[in-house]
Amino acid sequence: MDQLERTVELLRDTAGPELLGVYVHGSAVLGGLAPASDLDVLAVTRRSLGDCQRRSLVKGLLEISGLTSEVRPVEVTVVVESEVRPWRFPPTADLLYGEWLRADYERGRIPQPGPLPDLALVITMVLTGDRPLTGPRPAEVLAPVPHSDLVRASVAGIPELLEELDEDTRNVLLTLARIWTTLATGEIKAKDAAADWALAHLPHRHRPVLEHARNLYLTCHYQDETWSSELRSQVRPHVEAVLTQINDLRRRPQ
Template identity: 50%
Template sequence: MTDQLQQVVSAVRELVPPHDLLAVYLYGSATTTGLRPYSDIDVFVVVRRPLSGRERWGLTERLLGISGAPGRPVELTVVVLGDVVPWRYPGWQEYQYGEWLREACERGEVPVGRAEPDLAVLMRMVVADGRVLAGPPAGEVLPEVPGEDVARAVAAGVPGLLGELAEDTRNVLLTLARAWVTLDTGEVVSKDAAAGWALDRIPGEPRRALEHAREVYLGEAEEDWGRVGPGRVADCAAYLAGRVRELAPSTG
């Protein structure tokens, strides 16, 4: 991870002038449970003004070369300080690159700013466990996101997750489990910890799909959803999504 992380930080420093770059943080499993076989390298960047077109292109081109095989996937998120301080939901995300965007980026599409509910979850993680790569500690830069906004964000993500179940089964099941944990306890935990918590509460057949997702995530099994069975996968996703909807805050 070290070489890739250094490359990411170098790319940010080279493309964003020092007076505009406020902070860079490593967060996620790298700073909590430790990287798992399928973990991303999660990097969060705070800047003082919106990125220029040249900076977006440059970041995208550099990340296409840094992220993914033979190394780890990189997820890099950029926010403008004035867009998140004071905090308002949904937060404005200035830029984000992840491997799910690779094909679009290789076609010449460049990530643009957008209102992003999930930014509430990311910022909660950065403030709680972010490791400084540049700038002040995260708690001195970013606000504490209210728990109700974190809850709204994880609930808002459920429809999109279910739409990706067939193509990204492991990640969808683990993320739904984490959403359930967050809504029930108020905590944002690692995916394997969330699966362990949820497995203690799931009855019967749906358990097997989440067990397999956790085993694969931890590197204890090869991914084989045919062995689990599509019916069990669908039942597990429906059960987890149902628990999330039951606990989701009212939008009325």
């Protein structure tokens, strides 16, 4: 049984009849999984999970998800249908599991409901990908997200993202490229496709670090990320250039 099948089975066992559907999104529906891609899953339920269900779900995901060449990171977002249909911003996630929070989970932290602007992007990808793992087609349980809220969601996480620049350089650069691409084109692209678009619109002096991040994404696993001192020195000027483009687009009328 592969990771997606195990994840769906875990969600079924945890939520029981309250589970409406499970949907794949992210790289799997935007062009295909790269070596460093997460398995991104959205689960839609009728009601909020209880504390025992949350503990059970986190415990199971800690066993399914990982950061090795054999085991991909699994990111699971659970949302109650009534919290996102009809749509409003900011949306509320009932539970979020991601490998970047593993240490917290292992210390006993149980994720609780809270605002999650990124759900605007997740739901848009789910509707576009139209890939149910179980349950009805996503358009039957999810409402479309207005472009203005895609913009709001895209930029909401930038401050937190920048805090991870030194530790998670590849992902931060590719995510900023995706944000710029989404604001400019209205489309959510795969990270490598977003990097291609951004590279075509960047001055030559700011391209090398993004080219390197893209190549790492396409060819290496998380633990294989390496940066030369020369490239490291170019990271922050590149980020400033991309942020300038993002801020210019934010100021334009919708």
